[in-house]
Amino acid sequence: MKRTDREKELSRRTISRRALVFGTMQLGLASGMLWRLRDMQLNQSEQFRLLAEENRINLRLLPPIRGLILDRNGVILAGNEQNYRVVIKRDDAGDIDLVLSRLAQLIPLTEEDIERARRDMLRNRPFVPVTVAERLSWEEISRVAANAPALPGVTPEMGMSRHYPLRADTAHVVGYVGPVSERDLEALDSPDPVLFIPRFQIGKSGVERMQEDRLRGRAGSQRVEVNSVGRVMRELDRVEGTPGSNVHLTIDARLQNFALERLKGQSAAAVVMDVSNGDILALASGPSFDPNLFVRGISSRDFNELLNNDYRPLVNKTVQGMYPPGSTFKMVTALAALDAGVTDGRETVFCPGHMDISGHRFHCWRRGGHGRVGMVSALSESCDVYFYEMSQRCGIDKINEMSTRLGLGIRYDLPITSVAAGLNPTRDWKQANRGAAWRVGDTVNASIGQGFVLTTPLQLAVMTARLATNKAVLPRLVRDPLDRGNQELAQLDLRPEWLRLIRQGMNQTVNDRRGTAYSSRVVADGQVMAGKTGTSQVFSISRAERESGIRRQEQLPWNRRNHALFVNYAPLDNPRIAVSVVVEHGGGGSSAAAPIGRDIMLAALNEGMPPLSAYPAPQRNRIQFELDEMRERLHRPEDLRLSRA
């Protein structure tokens, strides 16, 4: 519309005025923003910069490589294996269920695995990688990698995991590792931060647990720059950790393998010891189990199977199993009598097959009796009456003292779990634990290793080594690599003439026609052994059973039969090796335990395999068959991987 000049002027004025008002408002608002900028960027910038650094820098622990556990020759008993695993990140995956179901078509995944992965993912922040499957083969991992486009958020990764290449062989000695539990953490005052790394594993039993500090090493750390979804962009700096130290055991992997195979089918234990320094060459407890199952996380079905097995595979019978030593204890009683001076060892005692003591009849194992026996023949023929007599003369205190001197009833400090002390019964012990005074019958029972006496196979091996050397042999399981020499062993100071009698008795046990282990003798030169059988009663055959016709051990149910024991050392003239064998409910020591002790001894003396020539000629055909069959089951030499170090 046409406007007058006055109107134009009015319009111009109004607009100018309002433009200036508007401009002032703009200036005000802009000043406000400038003030805010100044406040944030100049006054609070330090604080914000700190927040930005926190955002971008992430400290990560680098788990150390666990030390190896090696046998005496450097064979790997516990090693680390590279394993491939698949991890998944929630925020990259999108539809978790879809991705997991696709993954299940490529690699074996159980419902349990999928459920666990989903739970882990929901529990963690979305960018935290969660392991779905571990220990995949190269083939499986390549399948995952090849299908990566269809699997958003899934990455194949490589990690280290514990592996026991000899599987069941050293399960009881080496033990196994497992994930850190709440209980493990509570037990520590200031837990190593490395324990909080998800899926970090620590020793749960055996050497793995007892030598944890040496094996674990120290964690390194890595500062990385991460982006907003937690992905690592670059490494800023890195402090390398220290790998764990290797632990060298005294165990000989081949001998251990042989011993365990020799025990197959029995619930039994065998200990092989180098008598010169106490090195434990084999510590076999059969049946054993595969420790790799525990590393992977054992299924409850497998675990229950192990737990409910009558032969108790989870128990390390060599150090945990406590057995009445039976006749293998007779050396202790004999030495106690000699030490007490109640016999010169040459006098004879008449054995009519039994002895009546304070109104109770104690039987000899041979009902008909042994006739007149001296100390040597009492040992070799295992006459009970002789020791009933000697124990009454010297008393329990002397027996107890000698037992301790020979290494029984002592808890040895070995780096394995649950080492038992056994039991050397004393008068005080009985008063305290049974609330009754010691009676002469208790002494008589103890004299033949029955009654309250309990020993472990390890202790029996120590005893045998001490008898063979007259030195205070101490068992040793870990070799300090710096100290390869023999440990200084204290003298036992048993009189040589006493030991001559004992050793003669043990010699005749094996090598005399009337000895209880004559059928297990060794004929090879320089490998002849001495030993002692033992049969310890677990239950006596009841009157009712006797009346129903049960006379022999084989007729009883397995778990009521006697334990069979055998201890031996060899070579006779210059002992190197001591062996003890316990076969739970094996029946008789001479029939069940002695052949095992002989074979293990021969394997120890001959680097892994007994030579056929060491056996008496008439037995060779049968033994050859047995050995050939066993050789099939043993590890081949190439299975024993040596550590490069």
Added chain:
Amino acid sequence: MSYLEYNTRQMPAGLRKVLYLNWPLVALLIMVACYGFVMLYSIAGGSLTPWAEPQMKRFGIGLVLMFVVAFTPLWFWRSIAGLAYIITLLLLLGVEFFGTVGMGAKRWLVIGPLRLQPSELAKITTIMALAVYYDWLDLKKVSHPLAVIGATLIALVPVLLVLRQPDLGTAMLIAAGGGVVVFAAGVHWGYFAALIGSAIAVVTAVLQSRGTEWQLLKDYQYRRIDAFLDPTLDPLGAGYHINQSMIALGSGGWSGRGFMEGTQARLNFLPEKHTDFIFTTLAEEFGFVGASSLLLLYLMICALCLLTVLRTTNRFGALLVMGVVGNFFLYFAVNMAMVMGLAPVVGVPLPMVSYGGSAMMVLLIGFGLVQSAHIHRARLPS
């Protein structure tokens, strides 16, 4: 203004128009755009692709477009204002019925090879329509209630159509541009007092309606409001953007962390770092110096435009420029306030700097109109 008023003796014509162009304004616009190129180059990790190069090309095209608009006589723009406004409304309705959906909103209209965003167009045409309206209206009737209702309708129809898409940011800018024109035209103060009063009432209503059947905003918009009121409430959720933005901005300090050294942007802690949050990256990498200098450049652009307003007697031209300035000011003010944590997160980019073609085109067309008003201004009798 009509052709009859066009005084050939006072108005520059032909190539002489180039001399009368507001060159300082052109220079300032180029400088601001350069800030954008530098930041887009930095955010891409030192690369012209994918953002800096297309942005430069668009800016070049936009600049040409601005000159074309600037040299076109102002009366032409006045005469097509009404038509442009009606076409815009039709396009907005078209979006309503045939629009394509992207990012949770219906904003684009695809006609053959063209992808139009009519809401951007509405920013300009609404201003033009209101400027024509007040140029036509009798000065004495400016504050008449009916006249005010008429102006409100002109502004409100496109605002409501854009709100329905929904695009809160653009709707606000259209309303702001329109509001400034109405304000400059001389409508009585009382109306603005009433408007502010009712705005408070609306805010209350919006907040009250949450969770009821007649909820006025989308849930995500409410969450943004919550996050604005207390960003630390949910640092990984709705407050995440504001928190990270403030960390980046604050950590810049006096002179910044250096070109291409901003960790927050480079490591993706910043959302939308090349569009809505580009100012944060600038503040992080160039610090207070970089951020405040950009703010000053913006203010100088506003000042130059206001100077044009003061120097013209042409009512249409003055109101048009006021509208463009109002729109432009609110544009960068809302964006900056948002990244500084002074305003809720609404999807408003930083004008001339953020990556995005159509928004920059529309801005440059707007400044073309400012230039046209400048060149073709009715000069004061000296």
